[in-house]
Amino acid sequence: MPARRKTFKSASSSFWMKSLGHLVAISSLCGIISGYSDRERVHDLMYKYPLIDGHNDLALQLRIRHNNRLSQIDLHNVSKVATDITRLQAGHVQAQMFAVYVMCGAQEKDAVRLTLEQIDVVRRMCTEYQDFQLVTSAQELRNSKDRQKIACLISIEGGHSIDSSLPALRMFYQLGVRSMALTHTCNTPWAESSSKLYNVYQRRNNSLTTFGKAVVEEMNRLGMIVDLSHTSWDTALAVLNHSKAPVIFSHSSSFSICDHSRNVPDRLLHELKKNRGLIMVNLHSNFISCRNEANISNVADHFDHIKSVIGAESIGIGGDFEGAVNFPRGLEDVSKYPALIQELLQRNWTEYELADVLRRNFLRVFEEVERVRDQLSANRPSEVQIPLEKVQNSCRLVLRPPNPKGLPSSSQALHGPKGLLILATVLLLSSSIMIE
Numbered sequence: 001m002p003a004r005r006k007t008f009k010s011a012s013s014s015f016w017m018k019s020l021g022h023l024v025a026i027s028s029l030c031g032i033i034s035g036y037s038d039r040e041r042v043h044d045l046m047y048k049y050p051l052i053d054g055h056n057d058l059a060l061q062l063r064i065r066h067n068n069r070l071s072q073i074d075l076h077n078v079s080k081v082a083t084d085i086t087r088l089q090a091g092h093v094q095a096q097m098f099a100v101y102v103m104c105g106a107q108e109k110d111a112v113r114l115t116l117e118q119i120d121v122v123r124r125m126c127t128e129y130q131d132f133q134l135v136t137s138a139q140e141l142r143n144s145k146d147r148q149k150i151a152c153l154i155s156i157e158g159g160h161s162i163d164s165s166l167p168a169l170r171m172f173y174q175l176g177v178r179s180m181a182l183t184h185t186c187n188t189p190w191a192e193s194s195s196k197l198y199n200v201y202q203r204r205n206n207s208l209t210t211f212g213k214a215v216v217e218e219m220n221r222l223g224m225i226v227d228l229s230h231t232s233w234d235t236a237l238a239v240l241n242h243s244k245a246p247v248i249f250s251h252s253s254s255f256s257i258c259d260h261s262r263n264v265p266d267r268l269l270h271e272l273k274k275n276r277g278l279i280m281v282n283l284h285s286n287f288i289s290c291r292n293e294a295n296i297s298n299v300a301d302h303f304d305h306i307k308s309v310i311g312a313e314s315i316g317i318g319g320d321f322e323g324a325v326n327f328p329r330g331l332e333d334v335s336k337y338p339a340l341i342q343e344l345l346q347r348n349w350t351e352y353e354l355a356d357v358l359r360r361n362f363l364r365v366f367e368e369v370e371r372v373r374d375q376l377s378a379n380r381p382s383e384v385q386i387p388l389e390k391v392q393n394s395c396r397l398v399l400r401p402p403n404p405k406g407l408p409s410s411s412q413a414l415h416g417p418k419g420l421l422i423l424a425t426v427l428l429l430s431s432s433i434m435i436e
């Protein structure tokens, strides 16, 4: 992004290099008085260590507002949202985990199709625009910075997207998904949400079932980052105990500062540190101040607190833009990240710590997840299946041998061989229509 760099007077630009010492002294004195010097320092730091952000729901907004019709908009400048290419570049956002999120109402319905469609729109966005680059490895992520691209990582937000199927999980990996939040606001048949919004799959004292453990193991084997934002604390604890690789909270803040169930309590932070994982602080006002309004100072309090508990090496940023409506004053869109870094600099965070928070911590975690994958490379793909009684799903087609002696009962009609026959007929008809 050198072209943009010119818009910020860089401390290392030739003009300053050639300046007389006393001029520099005077100008930096003026800088301190006007606040300019800090801004310049932030932009230099973020030019060198541009942000890798953990969570953004632009794909959801593309569905809601544009029905995923990318041809109708210009991603350089999108109105009524907080994210577009122009503002990502202005905010020194060099990499973004884009969530592919489908509402919990789709669980046991068409969650898999909807997830595929969201993956499609992120893949299109990140391949049709030269400014973006879809990345699927830590090395590609590193290289994308040198190529001056905004790297796109795909993350599934909610385990209901895999419909309790490890083969579906593996196919999502093949499509480029490199992280998955185990739940959104609904429990899955195998993991528990922090939200009580839906009462499906409630369970007691079994927040990560045998199948849930198999999901975590398969994600470890594939090299897919486990994301614990949105899970219950019990589920988070069980995963932290079970995962062989570091995990992340891609967009959660500190429960000690704001006691919202989406935030992370200190005792879990200690477990996260043992796991060598990462908490990427969410900027949504309601998780920051527990109110609809917040300011940058409130956000920095979360960073200070988490640093005091587990150190700057365990912290990242997961803005959650497009996934929520209220954001702190001064942090209204993705171009505003430098204001947060400036606040942290003023609170005596070192440039080393901030470089960690901005990108090095995430790169370390991603690389370690890949290392664990390599260590597990002798393991075969898991063939664990969820017991049928655990998925209360009338849409689930179960293959059974034909039963010529009697017709299937009406409730089984679409599950048995007759259902398959109907399906085959429909497929034949639709293909002949397409041929015509």
Ligand SMILES: *[C@@H]1O[C@H](CO)[C@@H](O)[C@H](O)[C@H]1NC(C)=O
Residues within 6 Å of the ligand: 077, 078, 079, 086
């Ligand atoms: C974005 O588009 C709006 C009109 O939709 C225009 O007013 C604005 O100047 C544009 N911004 C940029 C950075 O191009």
Ligand SMILES: *[C@@H]1O[C@H](CO)[C@@H](O)[C@H](O)[C@H]1NC(C)=O
Residues within 6 Å of the ligand: 204, 205
């Ligand atoms: C479930 O866990 C709670 C604490 O979270 C405990 O009080 C209770 O006894 C447990 N119940 C069972 C059946 O183990």
Ligand SMILES: *[C@@H]1O[C@H](CO)[C@@H](O)[C@H](O)[C@H]1NC(C)=O
Residues within 6 Å of the ligand: 237, 238, 241, 242
């Ligand atoms: C952690 O895992 C061990 C077995 O690996 C188990 O004995 C222990 O109960 C687990 N602890 C929690 C909190 O899940």
Ligand SMILES: *[C@@H]1O[C@H](CO)[C@@H](O)[C@H](O)[C@H]1NC(C)=O
Residues within 6 Å of the ligand: 289, 294, 295, 296, 297, 298
């Ligand atoms: C931020 O909000 C807090 C209240 O939560 C207030 O005490 C503080 O003065 C505000 N800071 C700024 C810089 O506005």
Ligand SMILES: [Zn+2]
Residues within 6 Å of the ligand: 157, 230, 251, 323
């Ligand atoms: Zn979320």
